[in-house]
Structure formats: structure tokens, C-alpha cells
Amino acid sequence: MGKRIAFWFEFASTYSYLSAMRIERAAADLGVTIAWEPFLLGPIFAAQGWTSSPFNLFPAKGRYMWRDMERLCARQGLPLTRPDPFPQNGLPAARLAMVAREMGHIAPFVRAVYAAQFGRGLVISDPQVLAECWAEAGLPPEAMEQAKSPEIKAALFAQGERAAALDLFGAPSFVVGEEVFWGDDRLDQALALAAQS
Amino acid sequence: MGKRIAFWFEFASTYSYLSAMRIERAAADLGVTIAWEPFLLGPIFAAQGWTSSPFNLFPAKGRYMWRDMERLCARQGLPLTRPDPFPQNGLPAARLAMVAREMGHIAPFVRAVYAAQFGRGLVISDPQVLAECWAEAGLPPEAMEQAKSPEIKAALFAQGERAAALDLFGAPSFVVGEEVFWGDDRLDQALALAAQS
Numbered sequence: 555m556g557k558r559i560a561f562w563f564e565f566a567s568t569y570s571y572l573s574a575m576r577i578e579r580a581a582a583d584l585g586v587t588i589a590w591e592p593f594l595l596g597p598i599f600a601a602q603g604w605t606s607s608p609f610n611l612f613p614a615k616g617r618y619m620w621r622d623m624e625r626l627c628a629r630q631g632l633p634l635t636r637p638d639p640f641p642q643n644g645l646p647a648a649r650l651a652m653v654a655r656e657m658g659h660i661a662p663f664v665r666a667v668y669a670a671q672f673g674r675g676l677v678i679s680d681p682q683v684l685a686e687c688w689a690e691a692g693l694p695p696e697a698m699e700q701a702k703s704p705e706i707k708a709a710l711f712a713q714g715e716r717a718a719a720l721d722l723f724g725a726p727s728f729v730v731g732e733e734v735f736w737g738d739d740r741l742d743q744a745l746a747l748a749a750q751s
Numbered sequence: 752m753g754k755r756i757a758f759w760f761e762f763a764s765t766y767s768y769l770s771a772m773r774i775e776r777a778a779a780d781l782g783v784t785i786a787w788e789p790f791l792l793g794p795i796f797a798a799q800g801w802t803s804s805p806f807n808l809f810p811a812k813g814r815y816m817w818r819d820m821e822r823l824c825a826r827q828g829l830p831l832t833r834p835d836p837f838p839q840n841g842l843p844a845a846r847l848a849m850v851a852r853e854m855g856h857i858a859p860f861v862r863a864v865y866a867a868q869f870g871r872g873l874v875i876s877d878p879q880v881l882a883e884c885w886a887e888a889g890l891p892p893e894a895m896e897q898a899k900s901p902e903i904k905a906a907l908f909a910q911g912e913r914a915a916a917l918d919l920f921g922a923p924s925f926v927v928g929e930e931v932f933w934g935d936d937r938l939d940q941a942l943a944l945a946a947q948s
Binding site for chain 1: 809812921933937
């Protein structure tokens with residue numbers, strides 16, 4: 555497989571934003587290839603009895619997360635605007651990401667969606683916002699329709715089954731060989747392992 | 752207050768072990784003073800509806816945590832033995848830590864307890880294990896009795912109220928001025944801020 559990291563992200567995940575905006579540069583510096591793996595946390599959270607983001611279910615943790623994100627975005631030179639509502643519905647963006655992936659052009663779309671959501675506070679289930687992200691990524695407008703196909707719906711559902719098989723429970727997660735790393739904090743450790751592969 | 756970091760730890764917390772074993776050296780390198788703050792997570796977890804450690808309540812997260820700890824302990828050159836049961840009852844150790852703190856000698860006792868629990872897998876609610884940690888820290892045996900005094904029980908209870916007032920929800924947590932940092936991952940960031948104070 556060579557030097558490879560799988561980057562599992564959920565569009566509604568704040569910490570996935572941090573990783574999405576820096577993983578390409580960091581991986582390239584180490585000669586590591588990225589497999590972009592969109593998935594949905596909703597079914598995984600539901601399976602452990604959660605009906606919303608843990609940051610909403612546990613208010614002290616939620617308050618902390620936003621302050622932590624402020625500090626981390628400042629360090630990384632990224633804008634941060636809290637989208638309303640939080641968490642956002644990442645399903646339409648995830649389906650589009652699967653289309654963009656099939657077209658071999660997923661990374662710019664993923665970055666555009668995160669920048670719109672957490673950089674500018676836009677609603678990423680809004681078709682207009684998604685169309686702008688799609689255009690920003692340089693993808694052809696007519697391809698957006700494919701996101702509604704049964705094949706793409708099935709492909710995203712299969713991502714969820716793969717995530718469950720990997721025992722993933724949060725995002726971002728990184729998989730290198732047999733090793734799973736959870737959280738933007740672990741990106742550098744995961745990349746270092748991938749670089750040794 | 753000068754260059755100061757408050758280190759809030761719970762004896763049963765795996766990630767607190769990592770911080771406890773490296774904070775003194777890291778703080779000394781930056782000229783930062785440590786305020787050692789033992790507290791109990793039980794009441795905080797209970798308040799959010801948890802009856803055990805989140806690592807037991809959410810099995811995938813628990814499996815991940817142990818693998819993550821293996822990797823982090825290996826990097827830090829620390830032994831890791833999983834205590835049984837997990838989580839341990841940290842109450843007697845926390846009361847003793849309050850006594851050791853009053854005696855101006857808390858750090859060596861804290862390190863001894865973490866090393867016994869996560870380095871050797873010993874049961875830290877066992878009076879014999881605690882007596883050995885106490886001796887290892889060079890504390891006088893007769894002072895152990897003070898842990899049963901109403902003053903020490905009240906002092907530890909007050910720690911819990913201070914932790915709640917600080918909106919702490921997990922351990923380790925670090926407080927520098929008005930800023931709260933959660934997790935061993937954030938120790939270096941917290942120390943860097945303290946060093947600038």
C-alpha cells in the first residue's frame with residue numbers, strides 16, 4: 555500500500571475542520587498519500603444512545619470545545635464562526651463528497667465545505683451553499699445530480715459499515731495499517747507512522 | 752500569581768497518569784509553578800448521568816483508549832499495566848493527597864500512586880498499597896491517619912465544588928489564569944501560556 559493514511563471525517567465535526575485544512579500539506583511533506591473517507595457519526599452516536607452531538611448533550615464539554623477550537627484555530631490561522639444550528643446536517647455534503655471522490659477530486663470540495671461551515675458559519679445542508687462549494691472546488695455543476703443516485707447513497711451507507719467495522723466512534727479518525735488514531739491531536743502521530751510504512 | 756499552572760487530576764484517570772509523570776520536569780524547564788489539585792470525577796460524571804467511566808460506558812472508546820495509552824506510554828518510556836477493576840476507587844488516595852499537600856509534599860505521593868496503579872496494576876484503594884506509596888514519597892507513617900479527619904474530608908469535598916465552579920468535566924485539566932485546558936494533549940499548550948504570564 556505504501557505510505558498511506560485514511561482520513562475519516564464527518565462534515566459536522568469541528569475538530570475534523572482542523573485536520574481537513576492541514577492534512578494535505580502535512581502529508582505531502584512526508585510523502586504520504588491520503589485516502590479521504592467521509593462518514594456519518596449520527597448512526598454511531600445513536601448506537602451508543604446519543605441523540606445529538608456530545609457537545610450538546612454534555613454542556614460543560616460543549617462550552618470547552620468552542621473555546622478550545624478558538625485557541626486552535628487562532629494557532630492554525632483559521633477563521634472560526636459557530637454555525638447555527640450545531641451540529642449541522644452533513645448528509646447532503648457527504649453524498650456529494652462521495653461523488654467528488656469518484657471523480658478523483660474530493661479534497662478541494664471537502665475543504666470548501668469546512669471553510670463555508672466553520673470559517674463563515676454557513677448552513678451546509680443548504681443546496682445553494684453546497685453548489686457554491688462545488689463550484690469553488692472546480693467540479694462540473696451537472697455532476698451534482700449524481701449525489702441523489704442509489705449508487706451514491708449505497709456507497710455512503712457502506713462507509714458507515716466500514717467505519718463500524720473499524721470500531722470508529724468519533725471524528726476525525728485516522729487509520730494507518732491496523733492502527734487507529736482519534737482526534738486532530740493525533741494527526742501528526744498517525745502521519746509519522748504512515749511515513750515509516 | 753506569577754508563572755503558575757493548576758493541575759487537576761483524578762487518580763483513576765489514565766491520561767492523568769501521563770501528565771503526572773511529566774509535568775514537574777516540563778514545568779521546571781519553563782520556570783512554571785504547579786498547584787496540585789486532586790479531585791473526584793465520580794460526582795461530575797454522575798451529574799451528567801454517567802454511572803461509570805466513559806471508557807466502560809462506551810466500549811469502542813474504551814478499547815481505543817487502552818491502545819492509545821499503550822502508544823503514548825511507549826513514547827514517554829512509561830510502563831503500562833491495566834488495573835483490575837477499572838476504574839479504580841481513587842477516594843482514599845485523594846484524601847491522602849490532600850494531607851500530603853498540607854505537608855507541602857504532594858508531588859512524590861501522586862507519582863507513587865500513579866506508578867503503582869498504571870505502572871504495576873496495583874489496587875490503589877488497598878491500604879497496604881497506599882502505605883507503600885506514602886513511604887515511597889518519604890512521608891511519615893503516622894500522618895496517614897489525618898486522611899480520616901473531618902477537615903480533610905471537607906477539604907476534598909471543597910475541591911469538587913471548585914472543580915464544578917471551574918466547569919471541569921474530565922481529567923487531567925489544567926487551569927492557567929482564566930483559561931481551562933483538558934487532556935494530557937493540552938499540557939504543553941497550557942504550560943506555554945503559563946510561561947508567558
